Amino acid sequence: MTFIPKIAKTLLSAAAIALAAGSTLAATLTVGGKNFTEQLILAELTKQLLESKGYTVDKKDGMGTKIVRAALENGEVDLYWEYTGTSLITFNKVTERLSPEETYNRVKQLDGEKGLVWLAPSAANNTYAYVIRPDNAKTEGMETISDLAKAYNDGKEILMGTTAEFPKRPDGLIGLQEVYGFEAGRANVRPMDLGLAYNALANGDLDTIAAQATDGQIAALKLKALKDDKGFFPNYALTPVVRKEVLDANPDLKGLLEAVSTKLDDATMQRLNSEVDVDKKTIETVAADYLKSLGI
Incomplete structure (x- = not known):
């Protein structure tokens, strides 16, 4: 039996606690994203924002809708930007017609039961x-x-x-x-x-x-x-969604992400998307310039 001095035991215990805390707090946050311009911009923008606040970020974008959602649910992704209508119909199978506010509240409730937190929605409706x-x-x-x-x-x-x-x-x-x-x-x-x-x-x-x-x-x-004269398409408010355990460990994420989400509207997203798709600016440049315009 190996003898371990009391002070060494104390240091080992402290190290174990630190390791455990590190695994809970997650030194690296994984930001997900889908495979079209708007999502690529938001994933990069989120990466730059969080890195500017001291986080290490692993960006995993370019995924399909169901793939990135599954990655969020199983912990491979910590957060990404989703649309309220997508969660309502595709993930929660709700088919009743709801107002934008009802849509947000319903997905917030249903996804909350799955450990996913919907933060403040943007005014950008990418229907x-x-x-x-x-x-x-x-x-x-x-x-x-x-x-x-x-x-x-x-x-x-x-x-x-x-x-x-x-x-x-x-x-x-x-x-x-x-x-x-x-x-x-x-x-x-x-x-x-x-x-x-x-x-x-x-x-x-x-x-x-x-x-x-x-x-x-x-x-x-x-x-x-063309006008959706039968009102088929629901509201698709663009919103950051975070795993609850990640948000609990990093509560400042709420304020950081909502500082962006509450500023986004249709005109802003059209402009950012156009800068990439029409003006041919890089996604990194568009994301950095927008954060700078917000004073971040």
Whole structure:
């Protein structure tokens, strides 16, 4: 039996406690993100913000919606920016029509039961929007999604660009076709990167895009958004979501992230997205400049 002096035992105990505390507090925070411009900007912005406050950050962006959510739930990701409508329908399977405030409160409650904390939401509502270009005879005169549905029901070949996820989502094409009573048909749906879809629409290779309302190209390309006249798409308030155990260990995260979320609105996100997609600035530069504008 090895003899360990009392003072050595004390030091070993202190070291063990420090190690345990370190594993709980997590010296490195993992920030997740999805695989489109807005999410890439927010993941980088969050990384720079937290690093400026002394955190070590491991950024894992470019993931699909279900993958990043699963990573948050299993602890591989500590926080990321999610949309209220996505959590409501895709993750919590709620199909009733709710107001923006009701949507936020419902997902906050339901996800809270899973150990996920929704912080203060932004005013940026990145809901889906069908957009068309102004000089296309096939979509001329369209004002609403009902008009688009009628064109499909009349047998017109309207080529639709979407993200890879949109045709499979209940808050995407599946639900939209059911509510509006049409079927686009597989041959008319072209899943692709959204940036490529905008180019294809501008070049005449597509007739419409299932876009996101805060996309910078909508204004840059002078596109027209069709009115969601049946109110299918829910509110998609952009909000930071953090694992509760991470927030408990790092309570200052709430103030840091809400200092950003409460400043974001549709116009701001459209501008930031446009700086990357239209002006071709780097995501790192756009994120740094925006933080600087906030005085962070």
